[in-house]
Amino acid sequence: MSGNVCEKKVFEDLYDTHAESLRNFLYYKCGNLQLAEDITHDAFSKLWLNCAKVILEKAKSFVFTTGKNLFLNQAKHRNVVLKFNTNTKRQDNDLEDPQFLMEQEEFKQKLVQAISDLTEAQRVVFLMNRIDKMTYKQIAESLEISVKAVEKRMHNALKTLKNIHSKI
Amino acid sequence: MSNEENIYARLITGDLSEQEILQLKENGEWKTLQAILKTSSDLALPPLDKEKGISKIYQNLENAQKEAVVKRNYFGRYIAVAASLALLIGSYFFLMSQExxxxxxxxxxxxxxxxxxxxxxxxxxxxxxxxxxxxxxxxxxxxxxxxxxxxxxxxxxxxxxxxxxxxxxxxxxxxxxxxxxxxxxxxxxxxxxxxxxxxxxxxxxxxxxxxxxxxxxKPEITNDGADWLKGSSRFRGEKLSFVLQELERQYGITAQSNAGDPIFSGAFQHGNLKTAANQIAKPLGLKFRISDDEKSILFSK
Structure with missing residues (x-):
């Protein structure tokens, strides 16, 4: 991509590329999909209004920072309950042992609960990597923190999550 | 080293040594970790409806323009009227001062x-x-x-x-x-x-x-319009440093001279850096060199 953020085409390309990962990021923070989408759209509205002041290379961190700030203005979210779809197309479903499938579903539920219970900082980094398939470097850029900090949060997230069995 | 510390983070990027993998397998964590990574990477959120999203953004912007100021009512009901009146006057001045x-x-x-x-x-x-x-x-x-x-x-x-x-x-x-x-x-x-x-x-x-x-x-006027509108910058007895500043603005480069600051009269064109540089260098009997990345230019004797 190249060009001026004030051009509609460039702006819409930016939206196409970054809106979903911003929305997901906000969802990981609060567990409220509607709120996450509203803030995403507000952040992009702000980008459009400030298009003359934001160079293309900074547009992504602009919407993430704006989204983060808008989110801070909202009420605190203490008990985050996340919900997810499952991505897999299991063609060989029929062949699998029902007992095994049940265990798998149970494991998934336990895992999602455990992820919800992580600290916000760990949860966000963990899910950006797992769901949005972002590299540590990309996460670091979006959150404007160091790669080292991302690694640390990731490490601590998995350190907590691996105790999933012993919890119950 | 902090390497030991971030062992789980490196598990994801596949940067573990064989020894570390063995260690995780032996203490029984390996299977659980793999299950966590597999299951978590299959998690998904409903896709964002981008078409709806972008039209919502434009809609928001339009509404914002119409209303200019929409604020929640923080005040008690009995002062609501006063508040909205203040808001009305406030938004008038706010609108009028928008730049x-x-x-x-x-x-x-x-x-x-x-x-x-x-x-x-x-x-x-x-x-x-x-x-x-x-x-x-x-x-x-x-x-x-x-x-x-x-x-x-x-x-x-x-x-x-x-x-x-x-x-x-x-x-x-x-x-x-x-x-x-x-x-x-x-x-x-x-x-x-x-x-x-x-x-x-x-x-x-x-x-x-x-x-x-x-x-x-009182400078003389040489033509009937601003030169730069017609794609050139014209000078009459200006210092070279002044001319180079204009060159920098027109081409987004850095321009320097190690041939002093002679007085220049003439014009340079916009659009082609080499032509422009020639138009400046020739009358002054100077040479110039444009860097390979075309980001800077140096005039010399």
Whole structure:
């Protein structure tokens, strides 16, 4: 991509590329999909209004920072309950042992609960990597923190999550 | 090393040593970790409806423009009326004070047409600001840099710069303010120039030139429009350093000379750096070198 953020085409390309990962990021923070989408759209509205002041290379961190700030203005979210779809197309479903499938579903539920219970900082980094398939470097850029900090949060997230069995 | 610390983070990137993998397998964590990674990477959120999203953004912006200020009612019901009245008055002043800012970076110029069909052409690396509403009543523009104005008849048209003010009634004129120099050329009609308490009236084809110390001089006008509008920059007895600053603005490069600061009269074109550099170097008997990345240029003897 190249060009001026004030051009509609460039702006819409930016939206196409970054809106979903911003929305997901906000969802990981609060567990409220509607709120996450509203803030995403507000952040992009702000980008459009400030298009003359934001160079293309900074547009992504602009919407993430704006989204983060808008989110801070909202009420605190203490008990985050996340919900997810499952991505897999299991063609060989029929062949699998029902007992095994049940265990798998149970494991998934336990895992999602455990992820919800992580600290916000760990949860966000963990899910950006797992769901949005972002590299540590990309996460670091979006959150404007160091790669080292991302690694640390990731490490601590998995350190907590691996105790999933012993919890119950 | 902190390597040991981030063992789980490196598990994801596949940066574990064989020994570390063995260690995880032996302490029984390996299977659980793999299950966590597999299951978590299959998690998904409903896709974002991007088409709906983008139209919502434009909708939001439109609404915001219409309403300008929408605030939650923080006040008790009994003062709601007073509050909304205050909001109404407040938003009126807020709206009236809203500004539009147009600016150009190096190598780019742009043109803007005002509500009353007056136009401004903004040269490279310049900025104008003006009030968003009631333009026809209050025609005042703040300028930093260089711009050419064509003004329709109406209320006084004022261009304010950090160095001085120009008021007009309907005319064409060019203002240049770079590095403390304030240069106004009037091409049609009449303009009044105010600079550090000095007032001067310029008639058609008049020009006024104030240097850094506020000293006034009257440059000659060589043609009937601002040169840069026609894609060139013209100079008459200017220092080379001044010419190179304009070259930098027009091409977005850095320009230097190690041949002193001779006086230059002539013009250079916009659009082709090599041609422009030739037009500057030849009359002065200088040579020049453009760097490989075309980001800088050096003039020498």
């Amino acid at each position: 539009i800012s147009l600016n150009t970076t190096a190598a780019i110029s742009l043109e803007h047409i005002f509500e009353d069909q007056s136009t401004v052409s903004l040269n490279a690396a310049s900025e104008i600001r003006f009030k968003k509403y009631r333009w026809t009543k209050d025609r005042k523009v703040y300028l930093d840099g260089e711009a050419y104005f064509s003004v329709e008849k109406g209320s006084p048209f004022i261009v304010a710069t950090a160095l001085g003010e120009v008021r007009v009634l309907g005319t064409k004129f060019n203002i240049k303010t770079h590095n403390g120099l304030f240069k106004v050329v009037c091409y049609e009609g009449k303009v009044e120039v105010v600079h550090k308490g000095q007032k001067r009236i310029l008639e058609k084809n008049d020009a006024a030139y104030f240097d850094k110390n506020g000293k006034y001089s």
